[in-house]
Amino acid sequence: xxxxxxxxxxxxxxxxxxxxxxxxxxxxxxxxxxxxxxxxxxxxxxxxxxxxxxxxxxxxxxxxxxxxxxxxxxxxxxxxxxxxxxxxxxxxxxxxxxxxxxxxxxxxxxxxxxxxxxxxxxxxxxxxxxxxxxxxxxxxxxxxxxxxxxxxxxxxxxxxxxxxxxxxxxxxxxxxxxxxxxxxxxxxxxxxxxxxxxxxxxxxxxxxxxxxxxxxxxxxxxxxxxxxxxxxxxxxxxxxxxxxxxxxxxxxxxxxxxxxxxxxxxxxxxxxxxxxxxxxxx
Amino acid sequence: xxxxxxxxxxxxxxxxxxxxxxxxxxxxxxxxxxxxxxxxxxxxxxxxxxxxxxxxxxxxxxxxxxxxxxxxxxxxxxxxxxxxxxxxxxxxxxxxxxxxxxxxxxxxxxxxxxxxxxxxxxxxxxxxxxxxxxxxxxxxxxxxxxxxxxxxxxxxxxxxxxxxxxxxxxxxxxxxxxxxxxxxxxxxxxxxxxxxxxxxxxxxxxxxxxxxxxxxxxxxxxxxxxxxxxxxxxxxxxxxxxxxxxxxxxxxxxxxxxxxxxxxxxxxxxxxxxxxxxxxxxxxxxxxxxxxxxxxxxxxxxxxxxxxxxxxxxxxxxxxxxxx
Amino acid sequence: xxxxxxxxxxxxxxxxxxxxxxxxxxxxxxxxxxxxxxxxxxxxxxxxxxxxxxxxxxxxxxxxxxxxxxxxxxxxxxxxxxxxxxxxxxxxxxxxxxxxxxxxxxxxxxxxxxxxxxxxxxxxxxxxxxxxxxxxxxxxxxxxxxxxxxxxxxxxxxxxxxxxxxxxxxxxxxxxxxxxxxxxxxxxxxxxxxxxxxxxxxxxxxxxxxxxxxxxxxxxxxxxxxxxxxxxxxxxxxxxxxxxxxxxxxxxxxxxxxxxxxxxxxxxxxxxxxxxxxxxxxxxxxxxxxxxxxxxxxxxxxxxxxxxxxxxxxxxxxxxxxxxxxxxxxxxxxxxxxxxxxxx
Numbered sequence: 001x002x003x004x005x006x007x008x009x010x011x012x013x014x015x016x017x018x019x020x021x022x023x024x025x026x027x028x029x030x031x032x033x034x035x036x037x038x039x040x041x042x043x044x045x046x047x048x049x050x051x052x053x054x055x056x057x058x059x060x061x062x063x064x065x066x067x068x069x070x071x072x073x074x075x076x077x078x079x080x081x082x083x084x085x086x087x088x089x090x091x092x093x094x095x096x097x098x099x100x101x102x103x104x105x106x107x108x109x110x111x112x113x114x115x116x117x118x119x120x121x122x123x124x125x126x127x128x129x130x131x132x133x134x135x136x137x138x139x140x141x142x143x144x145x146x147x148x149x150x151x152x153x154x155x156x157x158x159x160x161x162x163x164x165x166x167x168x169x170x171x172x173x174x175x176x177x178x179x180x181x182x183x184x185x186x187x188x189x190x191x192x193x194x195x196x197x198x199x200x201x202x203x204x205x206x207x208x209x210x211x212x213x214x215x216x217x218x219x220x221x222x223x224x225x226x227x228x229x230x231x232x233x234x235x236x237x238x239x240x241x242x243x244x245x246x247x248x249x250x251x252x253x254x255x256x257x258x259x260x261x262x263x264x265x266x267x268x269x270x271x272x273x274x275x276x277x278x279x280x281x282x
Numbered sequence: 283x284x285x286x287x288x289x290x291x292x293x294x295x296x297x298x299x300x301x302x303x304x305x306x307x308x309x310x311x312x313x314x315x316x317x318x319x320x321x322x323x324x325x326x327x328x329x330x331x332x333x334x335x336x337x338x339x340x341x342x343x344x345x346x347x348x349x350x351x352x353x354x355x356x357x358x359x360x361x362x363x364x365x366x367x368x369x370x371x372x373x374x375x376x377x378x379x380x381x382x383x384x385x386x387x388x389x390x391x392x393x394x395x396x397x398x399x400x401x402x403x404x405x406x407x408x409x410x411x412x413x414x415x416x417x418x419x420x421x422x423x424x425x426x427x428x429x430x431x432x433x434x435x436x437x438x439x440x441x442x443x444x445x446x447x448x449x450x451x452x453x454x455x456x457x458x459x460x461x462x463x464x465x466x467x468x469x470x471x472x473x474x475x476x477x478x479x480x481x482x483x484x485x486x487x488x489x490x491x492x493x494x495x496x497x498x499x500x501x502x503x504x505x506x507x508x509x510x511x512x513x514x515x516x517x518x519x520x521x522x523x524x525x526x527x528x529x530x531x532x533x534x535x536x537x538x539x540x541x542x543x544x545x546x547x548x549x550x551x552x553x554x555x556x557x558x559x560x561x562x563x564x565x566x567x568x569x570x571x572x573x574x575x576x577x578x579x580x581x582x583x584x585x586x587x588x589x590x591x592x593x594x595x596x597x598x599x600x601x602x603x604x605x606x
Numbered sequence: 607x608x609x610x611x612x613x614x615x616x617x618x619x620x621x622x623x624x625x626x627x628x629x630x631x632x633x634x635x636x637x638x639x640x641x642x643x644x645x646x647x648x649x650x651x652x653x654x655x656x657x658x659x660x661x662x663x664x665x666x667x668x669x670x671x672x673x674x675x676x677x678x679x680x681x682x683x684x685x686x687x688x689x690x691x692x693x694x695x696x697x698x699x700x701x702x703x704x705x706x707x708x709x710x711x712x713x714x715x716x717x718x719x720x721x722x723x724x725x726x727x728x729x730x731x732x733x734x735x736x737x738x739x740x741x742x743x744x745x746x747x748x749x750x751x752x753x754x755x756x757x758x759x760x761x762x763x764x765x766x767x768x769x770x771x772x773x774x775x776x777x778x779x780x781x782x783x784x785x786x787x788x789x790x791x792x793x794x795x796x797x798x799x800x801x802x803x804x805x806x807x808x809x810x811x812x813x814x815x816x817x818x819x820x821x822x823x824x825x826x827x828x829x830x831x832x833x834x835x836x837x838x839x840x841x842x843x844x845x846x847x848x849x850x851x852x853x854x855x856x857x858x859x860x861x862x863x864x865x866x867x868x869x870x871x872x873x874x875x876x877x878x879x880x881x882x883x884x885x886x887x888x889x890x891x892x893x894x895x896x897x898x899x900x901x902x903x904x905x906x907x908x909x910x911x912x913x914x915x916x917x918x919x920x921x922x923x924x925x926x927x928x929x930x931x932x933x934x935x936x937x938x939x940x941x942x943x944x945x946x947x948x949x950x
Contacts, residue, residue, distance in 0.1 A: 467872055548809055
């Protein structure tokens with residue numbers, strides 16, 4: 001445990017991108033936890049001041065056409081974004097690791113089927129598919145998260161498959177087989193833990209993608225009307241863009257910052273976890 | 283005998299963020315014209331570091347002190363430009379993996395022409411071809427190799443091409459850094475024999491860096507044994523490999539089985555290589571030495587003379603020197 | 607072939623499809639095959655060490671992998687104590703794994719980098735139900751490590767593989783194989799990645815295994831001197847087939863097959879005074895894609911005649927179990943036509 005802690009510290013020290021990502025993520029989580037304290041108003045409350053400019057009547061970043069406080073909406077929007085990012089990429093990561101790992105390790109016909117499946121998923125325009133499914137099955141935020149997860153696992157699977165393909169030739173895998181461990185044991189105990197890290201980094205970067213996808217869906221009017229999301233704020237604000245720029249501008253900036261944080265985190269993790277970059281003991 | 287290269291008190295230290303690894307420590311040796319010197323040692327002995335330092339191919343930030351005199355110039359201090367003029371022309375090297383040294387997208391012909399023209403920009407293709415044919419014959423390769431791509435050749439052929447290229451400008455000193463290690467027994471045996479044969483006509487001087495005592499035994503007349511960055515023993519191959527003076531050389535000798543001779547019991551040297559980032563008082567080999575005394579741990583032994591032209595850095599040889 | 611042999615290898619073959627990039631073939635055109643192991647039959651007694659030598663690509667490592675069943679043979683079988691391993695593997699794979707163990711070439715890659723030695727060594731013990739609880743298993747590990755000269759055991763057990771030296775890791779690898787008390791052990795180039803000064807301890811450990819634990823050991827190596835040192839018998843492989851077999855001293859000191867002679871004559875020796883005959887053979891071993899019909903070595907052989915290209919030769923018995931698969935070998939043995947003369 002101490003070892004792990006030390007390693008984490010030295011990784012943080014060595015990579016600036018990772019540092020930015022971790023600090024950013026911590027801030028986002030703080031906003032989620034203390035959201036009700038930070039928010040100056042109830043974001044669901046339709047106030048009397050509609051389209052108030054920033055600073056007017058105690059509205060830090062102004063209000064929208066319904067009189068909701070933009071700042072408070074942004075604060076509550078973090079919750080939605082993080083939830084979408086984490087749930088969707090968890091689904092995509094777990095699916096990718098299991099499917100890709102099994103394909104690469106078992107090889108043969110299993111692999112033929114799996115790699116074709118991966119190719120198909122990489123080829124189809126996922127956003128179009130997501131749009132289709134959401135408009136067919138309703139735009140509940142849970143649907144959105146699951147659909148994003150189910151359509152983006154292929155890049156993780158591709159990475160994990162490549163890892164498994166090279167890991168299965170490693171001596172420690174051969175020696176586990178020679179010692180009588182079953183294929184499933186080898187997959188779970190050797191292939192997955194040794195090959196998982198590039199996938200973790202990729203999944204983290206996938207979180208940025210999930211946030212963008214959710215925002216895009218909302219912007220197209222396919223968002224969940226019952227939650228506050230930045231994409232929806234942009235969608236609703238776009239008709240007032242000439243008179244009340246603050247609605248779209250601030251929610252847009254929030255999306256950009258969050259995406260950058262996750263991207264930094266993913267890239268930083270990739271640097272630290274990729275054996276090509278890390279020095280010394282594996 | 284004319285000395286062609288003399289290395290005096292060479293120290294090479296790799297500097298890394300957190301530590302300093304003293305890979306070569308106070309090594310002095312010289313090589314005479316026409317000699318073939320084998321530098322043997324295990325991993326971590328500093329043998330390759332030594333060669334890289336002589337060729338100035340060491341990584342950036344490496345600290346080097348001492349001197350290496352070659353043709354009246356100190357290889358360690360001359361300018362990069364001067365060094366470039368020496369490389370290939372007077373000083374050539376063959377590495378372990380020739381396939382990495384040759385460009386995969388160019389024919390051998392182009393690569394030889396390019397290297398030739400670095401120093402003789404006006405040389406005609408016909409002239410270079412003539413020289414190349416001479417060399418390919420010398421390393422037992424058919425002329426058709428000249429027009430092949432590296433991937434069309436086997437490992438042994440590539441290694442021969444690398445040797446031929448190293449000879450392009452009649453270098454005075456050839457350095458082989460584990461040049462035959464990656465090859466199969468038969469190919470290695472044949473190339474080693476060709477090298478020895480070749481030198482009968484070329485009169486080059488050769489340094490052979492290897493971990494394999496048997497390669498030194500078959501191709502060299504002198505040997506230097508390195509351990510943990512220091513020179514342990516040197517001398518004629520026939521002396522050192524048959525009657526080693528230094529306990530480390532003795533230990534190495536006992537770890538090699540003979541091919542056809544009697545089967546004596548193999549013994550290993552117990553213990554590990556010391557941490558090269560820590561300074562060492564006394565003899566570096568003392569912790570693993572079966573004959574170590576208290577003095578060995580506190581005082582570093584100087585190089586004592588053994589026999590006519592040999593030397594061993596071991597207190598055991600002190601009496602021997604006086605006795606003679 | 608003796609019937610009381612502990613391990614009996616019968617006509618083992620392993621062919622791989624050769625990927626030549628052709629999708630369409632003429633009707634009747636056969637797919638090219640790489641014959642990595644092409645009909646190997648050998649027998650090994652308990653307590654015997656059999657050395658297998660040859661150049662890279664001769665199929666010796668594939669043979670090793672077939673013996674431990676990391677790969678399945680195309681045809682042929684291996685019998686241990688008269689029982690077919692193919693059937694053993696079907697009925698009770700764990701039993702097979704306990705009988706046959708392997709020591710790999712690369713000790714730095716033999717253990718998963720993410721676990722400590724203790725965790726790594728506990729796994730096979732648990733898997734094969736050796737020792738009744740973790741406490742007892744730890745005791746077994748401790749004792750084995752100390753007996754293997756890895757002291758202090760507690761310290762070694764808490765380490766990660768990358769914190770240990772190659773020699774230590776290879777000893778741990780042998781110790782781990784020994785936990786299962788196997789009767790048949792394959793050592794595939796076990797010292798080629800180790801430093802010279804620690805090779806001897808691994809070699810002596812393997813010798814001890816065969817002599818004191820009465821195991822049959824196959825020692826696969828390209829180092830001829832070392833193989834002669836450790837082995838009782840030596841088999842020389844070329845392009846997937848055994849070309850010469852006999853007691854270690856016989857094969858090395860009195861090689862009969864032209865390939866063995868070339869191999870030994872080109873082997874560098876530590877003794878600067880040793881005289882050797884000079885035999886040059888052309889080129890390097892080709893990939894064994896549909897070789898034959900004649901002797902596989904004939905294209906490089908300095909003794910080959912017309913008949914060598916027609917038919918694969920039969921083994922020639924040279925007495926005391928020594929045999930060579932060469933049609934010229936009788937001729938070589940009689941001494942009337944010394945083959946080394948024909949090679950000037």
